[in-house]
Amino acid sequence: MKTVDVVVVGGGINGVGVAQALAIAGFSVTLLEKNQIGKETSANSSKLIHGGLRYLESGHLQMVRSSLEQREQLLKLAPDLVHPVAFYIPVYRNHRRGAHKIRAGLSLYSMLSLKSAYRTFKSVPRVYWSQIKGLKLQGLQAVFQYWDAQTDDFALTLSVAQSSIKYGANCVELANIQDISLVASGYQINYQVRGKNEQVRAAAVVNAAGPWVNDCLALLRPAVKPQNISWVQGSHLLIDLPAPQGVIYLESHLDPRVVFVMPWQGKTLIGTTELELCHMPEKPQVTEREIEYLLAIYVHYFDTGLNKTELASKIIDTYCGVRVLPAGRGNAFSKHREVVIAQAEHQPRFITIYGGKLTAYRTTAQQVLSAVQQQLGARVAQADYESVTLQTPNTPR
Known part of the structure; x- marks a missing residue:
């Protein structure tokens, strides 16, 4: 047994x-993925590496600051995968968030960006508003432009996986875990790969199963009490319309949320929704309600000469991912977004990750590394984590 x-x-x-972080730090690592690496939630995000301007409104200043720091790191460490992109915020007469509020938010966002080359923002002169192709000008009072970044989320995930393998991690796909048992030396994990029974023993286990995090916990003996969570589905539409020149940040006219209209593969990507699910399906699906919601917002702001039905006929693809948020009252937008690293008092070597953002994955990895080192002690690092670059992955989408 390995x-x-x-x-x-x-x-x-x-x-x-x-x-990746554990392997670079000198730990021997086996990763078990039930399907294909990077093909679930991590391949179905808004494909943005950003601080999250909208999270300032709900008071998540520390999370935004940390995410902006990670944006800078990824721009430096993965220049072929993470690219700066201009964001535009149109402000209309009837918006909940007026020009003064947007300017104040962008000022704070800039301040939290510290010494970034992309901390600047500006008010776009009226003469240039028409350059945002199709944007309705009636009632438009101001347009602001600032910077964040965009990535291919699947390629980034695959690149990080390949980096972990380079430093010695063993990544196993199609691994169906049967059970996880506490034994004298740590944990024994029984799993199947293509019907073949396999076993591995580990001094510690990290549960990074995303929206299936509590399903993973249910396989553990003796049991650990799971945290109460909500599943929030975010859906996107890829429309056969020419890509906008940057990311358009829109205030929904239907609720207090914001929605992005983004360039993607030469077309227009619209997202995201926040649909709370009653249970976690094996394969999440975009709902008709979400399609209607996103199309309604696009038609509200853009004049393409198409009505909603005609626009729907131009949908090339739809996709969705599910993220974990704490259960409780309030809508998804108002719930806290910070990652929770959970360790039961009687099983501190079983470490569970609740939540997480694409942008902040390195921060999460460092938090987990610290927890593992506290339990197992430090190892001799193979490299300086902060200097390890990411390359375009070998395997195409």
Whole structure:
């Protein structure tokens, strides 16, 4: 039976990020993914590497500041995968967030960006508003422009996985875990790969199963009490319309949320929704309600000569991912977004990740690394984590 320091469950961005950080730090690592690495939630995001301007409104200043720091790191460490992109915020007469509020938010966002080359923002002169192709000008009072970044989320996840393998991690796809048992030496994980029974023992386990995090916990013996969570689905539409020149940040006219209209593969990408689910499906699906919602917002702001039905006929693709938020009252927009690293008092070597953002995966990985080091002690690092660059992955989408 193979023995390693740490088994990581889950091959999304958090799982591969943890595997990379642990392997670079000198730990032996096996990662088990039930499907294909990076093909679930991590391949179905808004494809943005950003601080999250909208989260300032709900008071998540520390999270925004940390995410902006990670944006800068990824621009430096993964220049072929993460690219700066201009964001535009049109402000209309009837908006909940007026020009003064937007300017104040952007000023704070700039301040939290510290010494970034992309901390600047500006008010776009009226003469240039028409250059945002199709944007309705009636009632438009101001347009602001600032900077964040965009990535291919699947390629980034795959690149991090390949980096972890370079430093010694063993990444196993199509691994169906049967059970996880506490034993004298740590944990024994029984799993199947293509019907073949396999076993691995580890001194510690990291549960990075994303929206299936509590399903993973249910396999553990003796049991650990799960945290109460909500599943929030975010859906996107890829429309056969020419890509906008940057990302358009829109205030929904239907609720207090914001929606992005983005360039993607030469077309227009619209997202995202926040649909709370009653249960976690094996394969999440975009709903008709979400399609209607996103199309209604696009038609409200853009004049393409198409009505909503005609625009719907131009949908090339739809996709969705599900993120974990704490259960409780209030809508998804108002709930806190910070990652929770959970360790039961009687099983501190079983480490569970609740939540997480694509942008902040490195911060999450470092938090988990610290927790593992507290339990197992430090190892001899193979490289300086802060200097390890990411390359375009070998395997195409």
